Amino acid sequence: xxxxxxxxxxxxxxxNENRTQNSAIMKxxxxxxxxxxxxxxxxxxxxxxxxxHDYLIESxxxxxxxxxxxxxxxxxxxIDQLLSGHEISFHADGTFTEIYLSNTQSGTWEFNQDxxxxxxxxESFGELTRxxxxxxxxxxxxxxxxxVQGTAFFRYEPIE
Numbered sequence: 001x002x003x004x005x006x007x008x009x010x011x012x013x014x015x016n017e018n019r020t021q022n023s024a025i026m027k028x029x030x031x032x033x034x035x036x037x038x039x040x041x042x043x044x045x046x047x048x049x050x051x052x053h054d055y056l057i058e059s060x061x062x063x064x065x066x067x068x069x070x071x072x073x074x075x076x077x078x079i080d081q082l083l084s085g086h087e088i089s090f091h092a093d094g095t096f097t098e099i100y101l102s103n104t105q106s107g108t109w110e111f112n113q114d115x116x117x118x119x120x121x122x123e124s125f126g127e128l129t130r131x132x133x134x135x136x137x138x139x140x141x142x143x144x145x146x147x148v149q150g151t152a153f154f155r156y157e158p159i160e
Contacts, residue, residue: 059158070150
């Protein structure tokens, strides 16, 4: 009889140990499953973050309008006419090509240190710094300061 009791105690202990091990395995598996699920959700919700560089080179740009609270309307009309066909393409290798009045010109470009201006260099005009008022998906606006008339904004939109 004593032998039978010992067997029952050993058998009960063994079953409890198995349950404890199974429970630990299930907890580990559940934890691993939750981590994997969390990673899938986190990675699927990530959006590609675009930089100023990405916006600039993803399409060619065409002049659309000039605006200013300081310039007179006659001056803005002249600029609109002169730049009506102006197109510019910025390339990932740091070069650009622009078409202005049926003339094509190429050069190099780079952002200034804080990405608030483009530094463009051509053989014809040398280095020119163009302050950027807005650069985001679908719009590029340069800010130009005329010593006489004040500040104007030159808006470019992507060529579709």
